[in-house]
Amino acid sequence: MNQAQLDDEALVVECLRGEEDAFRVLVDRYRSRLHPLAAGILHDSDLAADAVQDAFLKAYSSLSEYRGRGQFGAWLRRILVNHCLSILRQRHAYLSLEDLDQELICRERTPEDHVMAGSEADGIRQAMGRLPAHYRAALVLRAVEGLSYREISGLLGVPESTVETWIHRGRMRMRQLLKPELETAPARGMRGAAKRLAQAIPALLGGGMRHDVC
Amino acid sequence: MTCAEFQNRTSAYLDGELSHWTRWKVDNHLRHCPECADCLHDFQDLDLLVAESVIARPEPAHLTYSVITRLPAMPPAWRRRALRPVMAGAALACAQVLALGGAYWWGFNQAGTDGGGRATGGAVPSNVARGSGGPTVPVTFTHATRAPQPGNTLAANTRTVPMRTAPVRRSQADGAAARVVPLWGMSRFNGLSSLTVPASTVAGTSTHGPRNDSRLSRPARGSQPSRGSQPARRSQPVMVPAGAH
Numbered sequence: 397m398n399q400a401q402l403d404d405e406a407l408v409v410e411c412l413r414g415e416e417d418a419f420r421v422l423v424d425r426y427r428s429r430l431h432p433l434a435a436g437i438l439h440d441s442d443l444a445a446d447a448v449q450d451a452f453l454k455a456y457s458s459l460s461e462y463r464g465r466g467q468f469g470a471w472l473r474r475i476l477v478n479h480c481l482s483i484l485r486q487r488h489a490y491l492s493l494e495d496l497d498q499e500l501i502c503r504e505r506t507p508e509d510h511v512m513a514g515s516e517a518d519g520i521r522q523a524m525g526r527l528p529a530h531y532r533a534a535l536v537l538r539a540v541e542g543l544s545y546r547e548i549s550g551l552l553g554v555p556e557s558t559v560e561t562w563i564h565r566g567r568m569r570m571r572q573l574l575k576p577e578l579e580t581a582p583a584r585g586m587r588g589a590a591k592r593l594a595q596a597i598p599a600l601l602g603g604g605m606r607h608d609v610c
Numbered sequence: 611m612t613c614a615e616f617q618n619r620t621s622a623y624l625d626g627e628l629s630h631w632t633r634w635k636v637d638n639h640l641r642h643c644p645e646c647a648d649c650l651h652d653f654q655d656l657d658l659l660v661a662e663s664v665i666a667r668p669e670p671a672h673l674t675y676s677v678i679t680r681l682p683a684m685p686p687a688w689r690r691r692a693l694r695p696v697m698a699g700a701a702l703a704c705a706q707v708l709a710l711g712g713a714y715w716w717g718f719n720q721a722g723t724d725g726g727g728r729a730t731g732g733a734v735p736s737n738v739a740r741g742s743g744g745p746t747v748p749v750t751f752t753h754a755t756r757a758p759q760p761g762n763t764l765a766a767n768t769r770t771v772p773m774r775t776a777p778v779r780r781s782q783a784d785g786a787a788a789r790v791v792p793l794w795g796m797s798r799f800n801g802l803s804s805l806t807v808p809a810s811t812v813a814g815t816s817t818h819g820p821r822n823d824s825r826l827s828r829p830a831r832g833s834q835p836s837r838g839s840q841p842a843r844r845s846q847p848v849m850v851p852a853g854a855h
Contacts, residue, residue, distance in 0.1 A: 436664035452677045520663040539657040564621035
């Protein structure tokens with residue numbers, strides 16, 4: 397049987413036996429899924445790559461703690477999100493619930509923004525960069541990973557009502573930022589762009605996202 | 611709900627996080643409010659745009675290589691599995707040692723502090739009693755399984771043990787010479803019917819005030835009560851063991 401056909405639990409067992417190639421299969425299986433999540437939360441592609449790498453190394457070191465209670469992907473995602481949140485806290489970009497009234501906005505343009513300037517996704521990415529980090533994290537976990545408010549609250553460590561508030565405010569802010577820009581350009585309204593992307597996203601996802609339970 | 615309040619629930623409505631009742635109310639509002647309906651459609655489009663912008667980020671090709679080359683050395687699985695029962699056994703042994711040591715220490719302390727305990731070997735002076743507090747007097751138990759000795763409760767079938775002072779009642783037969791304390795419950799079931807306390811020792815130690823002898827005295831069960839005497843409600847002094855009834 398090919399290693400790629402093995403399920404995650406069997407590969408974890410092989411990793412625990414010292415088979416590094418089994419972990420290579422797991423990395424190849426989940427890197428394309430974890431990197432966009434980290435990039436969405438951190439709004440920095442290079443920083444996201446480092447975060448994904450650290451998350452994989454941390455997962456490998458604590459493989460013995462994974463007892464197969466949930467899906468391996470959800471376990472990896474939890475490790476990655478926690479690591480991203482710790483990075484944001486170190487950068488003072490993550491606001492706790494008490495600091496919700498203050499809006500710390502990441503206004504600096506990353507090198508990736510300069511490279512992507514002029515593309516269709518540039519405005520969207522810049523708008524996401526202007527969101528407070530906790531709004532962006534909640535919105536990415538909902539829009540990209542498709543997690544429920546309960547799962548997001550478990551990952552971010554805040555109540556579900558707070559998650560609802562963060563997501564709603566993030567959407568409202570994105571709507572304010574994107575609506576004038578997209579609607580002024582002919583044939584580039586939000587509705588038209590969304591319809592085009594709705595056809596492109598399944599191909600990008602490679603068959604659809606798996607919504608694992610945390 | 612106002613229009614602004616409905617708009618605040620639009621995200622939860624879109625994500626399917628509302629209850630049936632709230633969802634029904636938002637549904638009704640959206641049919642009649644084009645502004646909120648437009649907001650809902652914008653949110654739907656925004657989610658797609660956000661997903662596209664996140665997924666379209668270029669993924670570094672060297673990610674797998676950089677992870678694999680930095681993997682730490684993992685300890686062999688057999689070592690971890692072998693250590694688990696050993697650690698569990700060691701923890702269990704430690705718990706047993708602690709439990710046994712604690713029990714021995716507790717028993718040793720109890721033996722040293724208890725006057726009638728094992729440390730003294732049962733050699734308790736008959737005129738000395740020790741307790742946790744309060745006055746104590748030597749008392750005499752009357753064993754119920756022996757034959758009654760008329761007129762003498764301190765016969766050969768009695769034994770004297772120290773005991774804490776209990777509420778005593780003056781015996782009609784002994785008068786001021788001694789007080790007989792009836793025993794009920796398990797003590798009576800075990801064969802002890804009453805205990806006799808010397809009056810000289812008991813004087814001034816009872817927790818009760820002065821009592822009326824006529825009220826406290828009552829003949830044993832089966833005999834006719836004397837005229838004028840008030841029967842007590844419960845335990846009465848008896849001069850004969852329970853086995854005589």
